[in-house]
Amino acid sequence: MDVGTGTRELYSFEGPVSFDDINVKSNIKGKMEIMRLEEGVNARMENVEIVVGLQCTKCLKEFNQKIKIDNEERIFLFDPPPKQDDPNDVFLIDKKKQRIEVTEPLRQEIILHFPSIPVCYTSCKGIEHKCSINEEEEYKPLAALKDLLK
Numbered sequence: 001m002d003v004g005t006g007t008r009e010l011y012s013f014e015g016p017v018s019f020d021d022i023n024v025k026s027n028i029k030g031k032m033e034i035m036r037l038e039e040g041v042n043a044r045m046e047n048v049e050i051v052v053g054l055q056c057t058k059c060l061k062e063f064n065q066k067i068k069i070d071n072e073e074r075i076f077l078f079d080p081p082p083k084q085d086d087p088n089d090v091f092l093i094d095k096k097k098q099r100i101e102v103t104e105p106l107r108q109e110i111i112l113h114f115p116s117i118p119v120c121y122t123s124c125k126g127i128e129h130k131c132s133i134n135e136e137e138e139y140k141p142l143a144a145l146k147d148l149l150k
Helices: 104-110 144-149
Strands: 008-015 030-035 041-055 062-077
Touching: 041 104, 062 104
Parallel strands: none
Antiparallel strands: 008 030, 030 041, 041 062
């Protein structure tokens, strides 16, 4: 059966995934549409969801963050293009196995959806939260050094 240009296939996926540089806390799930192009295929992923572990920049504790990717498209080519601006941005079809590998494009897209400043919750007070000293006392964090110098 010859698959012509413009032919589409729809898939749903859910399952475990691991990345060297992402602390994955859940399965990844989403939908994918594969469309046949003259030079390869277009893979469009949508409604991709995964939970990752991040470190809060305020209190330094780990927390879980849900990442949602609404829409992401990548073109996978049968053959490398003659001129490449960035070889890391070229994705090829494994012609021998007749498959595409979407792990790297997904990894890149997940990282792009990380919050720019990860915080466990918006009102996190951080490491130096209000301590229990008497508010009338003046807080002098280096006062103990005075005793050490005597």
